[in-house]
Amino acid sequence: MFLITCPFCGEREESEFSYGHEAHIARPENPEKLSDAEWADYLFMRKNTKGVHLERWVHTAGCRRWFNAARNTHTNEILAIYKMGEQPPKEIKAMIEKGKTS
Amino acid sequence: MVDAYRLRSPLAHLGLEARAHEDSELSGTGVVMREIPYRGLINIRGDVKDKNFVDAVQKAVKLSPPVDPNTVSGKPTTTRIMWLGPDEWLVITKPEGAERAMNALWKNLKVDGLHASVTDSTHARTCIEISGPRAREVLQKGCALDLHPSKFAPGQCAQTIVSKVGVMLIHTATARNGDPTYELYALRSFSTYLWTWLEDASQEFGLKVG
Structure with a gap:
């Protein structure tokens, strides 16, 4: 069983959640001023990280709220959970900068 | 709101009232289920x-x-x-x-x-009540949430999944002998499936309709 801690409901089984892909991708302020390449970069290009990945999840079968998670894509270990609009914890940022995975 | 005379509960076609009449003696059974419609x-x-x-x-x-x-x-x-x-x-x-x-x-x-x-x-949902000494075991067959009373006590609720059906689950009460009572609020189009699944899962413990 793979448990994910919803920041609102607490620990729940993975099957209650849906994956929302990479987090912290801001929609460009003025899409009409972007070149096709820049727009395509915003729409399609993702990091495809092996290691610590910042991503969005939604508690579909529970409270239906979105939140962010830092997950190691190699081991599937969830390292941190933080709410929408928040930045990842400092230690997670440091891990990503140093290329550490746990 | 639907006019009262047109109301038909989502599980009306299962003839639960007639079965409840047949199963009038509810003590000594592992699981008791009933529908509580129209809440x-x-x-x-x-x-x-x-x-x-x-x-x-x-x-x-x-x-x-x-x-x-x-x-x-x-x-x-x-x-x-x-x-x-x-x-x-x-x-x-x-x-x-x-x-x-x-x-x-x-x-x-x-x-x-x-x-x-x-x-x-x-009218989106109906309520299925499940109680009795083995009620928790029945739910636990299809629900990943830990329903042990130390984790899911009376007065607690959860929106979760029971056998692939999204439900609002409430632990309403615990009887003096420790038997729990749960309420499951499932969308009405899922309710027949959920009832029949629960009925199947209850067979080994002995089920009566209350």
Whole structure:
């Protein structure tokens, strides 16, 4: 069983959640001023990280709220959970900068 | 709201009343199930930090929305408020109290400057009650949530999955001998599947319809 801690409901089984892909991708302020390449970069290009990945999840079968998670894509270990609009914890940022995975 | 004379419960075609009549002696069985249809289910949303919102709900249904996650306020015999999310609750009333509660909530929350919503979802779901000494084991066959009373005590609730069906689950009470009673609120189109699944899962423990 793979448990994910919803920041609102607490620990729940993975099957209650849906994956929302990479987090912290801001929609460009003025899409009409972007070149096709820049727009395509915003729409399609993702990091495809092996290691610590910042991503969005939604508690579909529970409270239906979105939140962010830092997950190691190699081991599937969830390292941190933080709410929408928040930045990842400092230690997670440091891990990503140093290329550490746990 | 549907006119009372046109109401038909989602499980009416299963003939549960007739079966309940046959199974009149309920003691000594592992699991007892019944449908409790037509309960008022009103979804409310608002900011629990806003005193005006809490006061308005309190005035309308004489209960405050619970702040603690996964909890229910109020008594099962009257009106209850179930926590659904950080800004979302479900008001559960007796069938005859649904319309009055809806009107009272609508009236009290429709105030200038108060950001809130009230949605009647009474006919969206039906309630299946499951009780008896083996009720927890039956649910646990299809539910990943830990339902042990130390983790899921009376008065606690969860929106979760039971055998692939999304349900609102409430642990309503524990009898003196420790037997639990749970309520499952499932969408009406899923209710036949859920009932028959629960019935199948209960067979080994002995099931009676209450």
